[in-house]
Amino acid sequence: MIDFRSDTFTKPTPAMIDAMMSAQVGDDVFGEDVTVNELQEYAATLFGKEAALYCPSGTMSNQIAIKCHTQPGDEVICEKNAHVYIYEGGGIAFNSSSQARPIEGNNGRITAEQVAEAINPDDVHKARTSLVCLENTSNRGGGSCYDFEEIKKVRKVCTDHNLQLHLDGARLFNALVAKKETPAQYGEVFDSISVCLNKGLGCPIGSILIGSKTFINKARRVRKVLGGGMRQAGYMAATGLYALKNNVSRLELDHTHAKQIANALSSKSFVGNIMPVETNILIFEIKKPFTAKAFTDALKQHQIACIPISETHVRIVTHLDVSEAMVRQTLDVINTITL
Numbered sequence: 446m447i448d449f450r451s452d453t454f455t456k457p458t459p460a461m462i463d464a465m466m467s468a469q470v471g472d473d474v475f476g477e478d479v480t481v482n483e484l485q486e487y488a489a490t491l492f493g494k495e496a497a498l499y500c501p502s503g504t505m506s507n508q509i510a511i512k513c514h515t516q517p518g519d520e521v522i523c524e525k526n527a528h529v530y531i532y533e534g535g536g537i538a539f540n541s542s543s544q545a546r547p548i549e550g551n552n553g554r555i556t557a558e559q560v561a562e563a564i565n566p567d568d569v570h571k572a573r574t575s576l577v578c579l580e581n582t583s584n585r586g587g588g589s590c591y592d593f594e595e596i597k598k599v600r601k602v603c604t605d606h607n608l609q610l611h612l613d614g615a616r617l618f619n620a621l622v623a624k625k626e627t628p629a630q631y632g633e634v635f636d637s638i639s640v641c642l643n644k645g646l647g648c649p650i651g652s653i654l655i656g657s658k659t660f661i662n663k664a665r666r667v668r669k670v671l672g673g674g675m676r677q678a679g680y681m682a683a684t685g686l687y688a689l690k691n692n693v694s695r696l697e698l699d700h701t702h703a704k705q706i707a708n709a710l711s712s713k714s715f716v717g718n719i720m721p722v723e724t725n726i727l728i729f730e731i732k733k734p735f736t737a738k739a740f741t742d743a744l745k746q747h748q749i750a751c752i753p754i755s756e757t758h759v760r761i762v763t764h765l766d767v768s769e770a771m772v773r774q775t776l777d778v779i780n781t782i783t784l
């Protein structure tokens with residue numbers, strides 16, 4: 446099967462498994478796992494930050510960050526389709542007793558002007574605005590990337606209003622590769638950054654949360670409370686180190702693949718709007734009377750899997766386990782398929 450459902454379906458390669466097998470480990474709750482420590486130091490240095498914390502999932506690292514940056518009753522500004530808001534089980538309320546202030550963005554991106562407008566005045570009727578969360582790339586925005594100049598403007602608004610700025614960088618490396626940006630640029634403007642290792646970077650599990658020493662010390666306590674303190678996690682952290690050193694530049698190929706598929710789809714009469722393809726996510730519309738499900742069912746006949754994300758829209762995600770040959774095969778199927 447050719448699996449375009451998500452980049453979370455990637456499985457560790459033999460080289461990554463070798464890295465796991467030869468990992469030095471210890472008890473990370475005691476801070477004694479040398480491989481976890483190495484991953485944390487490597488990530489912190491990469492982003493030009495003081496410290497980092499290895500977490501079981503991107504959801505947990507986002508939720509830890511939100512918990513550390515807020516007090517009960519606070520408000521968190523984010524885009525209306527942000528993962529932290531719509532895909533983390535109501536975690537902002539559940540874990541932090543805070544509420545979201547969702548803003549309608551442009552393919553998942555919000556502007557500094559919108560952030561400034563959404564900040565509550567110092568008034569007892571209002572929730573205290575304390576945190577802004579951006580998502581780059583934006584998942585529901587079809588893998589869209591922020592313009593770094595806009596991020597800098599958001600930073601300025603946050604600084605001026607004493608707000609913290611967190612980045613849900615689940616797929617940040619896709620954005621860095623696509624926009625030719627550096628991790629250090631991002632480390633400079635965000636108070637905290639979470640990066641998924643378990644998506645296009647190809648690790649089986651894991652996420653890394655990056656920030657100041659004070660923030661990470663606080664985050665380590667919250668991770669323990671949430672049950673995310675792991676013991677010999679070095680076997681897993683080794684995959685993270687391997688991925689950060691070997692699987693970043695190849696993301697470019699995933700982006701090329703997504704564009705090639707978008708190009709083939711654009712000549713099909715049953716395909717409507719295709720969201721701009723900037724990275725490895727491709728979201729497109731199936732025109733009525735056809736449905737998104739009719740399209741995914743038709744592909745399934747050819748052992749190609751992808752997800753209908755609504756009645757009318759389909760999502761395709763390219764990744765490490767989709768080879769050039771698989772993409773060629775997919776293009777052939779798309780070129781001949783009828784609904």
Ligand SMILES: *Cc1c(COP(=O)(O)O)cnc(C)c1O
Nearest residue numbers: 502503504505528580584613615
């Ligand atoms: C996948 C994802 C997460 C969470 O990652 P998990 O490791 O699956 O919990 C967070 N944010 C975005 C934008 C994602 O796509």
